[in-house]
Amino acid sequence: MTPSPEFILLTGFLGSGKTSLLRDWLGLPEAADTALIVNEAGEINVDGAILAEAGGVPMAMLANGCVCCSLTSDLVFTIRALLEERGRSGLPPFRRVVLESSGLSRPGPILRSLAPLAPLGLRVRVVATCDASQAAERAAHFDEAAAQLAAAGTVVFTKLDLRDVVEAEALVASINPLATRLVEPDRAERARRAFLAGADEAAARLDLPEPPLAHPRVGVLRLSFAETASWEDRLDLMEDLAAFCGDRLLRVKGFIRRPGEEVPLLVQAVGTLFSPPVPLGGAAQAPEGLVVIARDLSAAELRAGLGSAPVHVASFRDTPLACSPA
């Protein structure tokens, strides 16, 4: 059976190197069977023109608007149209559809908008570019930049020829310790690893190293369940987390386990959108718990906001707070 195509959301702040990375990718033989969707906020579609020059790849434009706010139904329509057209062409099916989103778009709403495509079984990944020469300044001042980095499964550092990557890597680790950080000076190899990276993306890890620095607004919190927590408590927690945090919630990743079962379920959310939990047989030994990346939210506030939910909330730098509020 042909596997379902991957949908890769290529995000990253304005000018961080998304189009350049895609161009490098399209020059590689492995890029056969890739379809591209390009979203640019302006009316003049520069990125599309640059990529068209790279040649030969089926490409669709979502121009004159931002895909995370005004063009979500166009995105669904476009993905369907690309796949159907390919089906009619007699060529092999696409292995991946890449959406280059505009530099100010937020990943959460884009991923949420894919819900009508659930029957297609697309495998979804988020790849973010991070300009090593400007990362700190961008992420400190623009919520979108922090949200993009927080949503990523893989962060690809660009412009390594301009600046040492150490500071940018520390910043990304502080925002999203869950992401695979790809530091590769060779541009062709960088592109190859960015788009074929599925395998290097670790499943959830809760034994994360302490972030090397604290981001002023984005915090990494760890939630673990009290022994008394039931299965319903676990499911409720995900709903409550999304409802309480709203757009402060940037990313969630971790494991939950049905009481009495060995195989844990991998839980993931980008923004407030949770993917259905999936069993991960290879992670039987993994401890249960969630890593939560959120903006402007302390462990104490989250603990209070979750009311009597039987969970512990801790930040990477705190000692765990009490399980239930007094």
Ligand SMILES: Nc1nc2c(ncn2[C@@H]2O[C@H](COP(=O)(O)OP(=O)(O)OP(=O)(O)O)[C@@H](O)[C@H]2O)c(=O)[nH]1
């Ligand atoms: N020196 C250097 N320049 C780069 C690198 N990657 C991209 N650039 C340059 O950075 C600028 C922006 O790159 P793009 O690839 O257009 O960035 P983008 O993220 O697609 O930009 P938007 O579509 O505006 O969000 C261009 O002038 C690129 O040539 C790199 O690795 N090194």
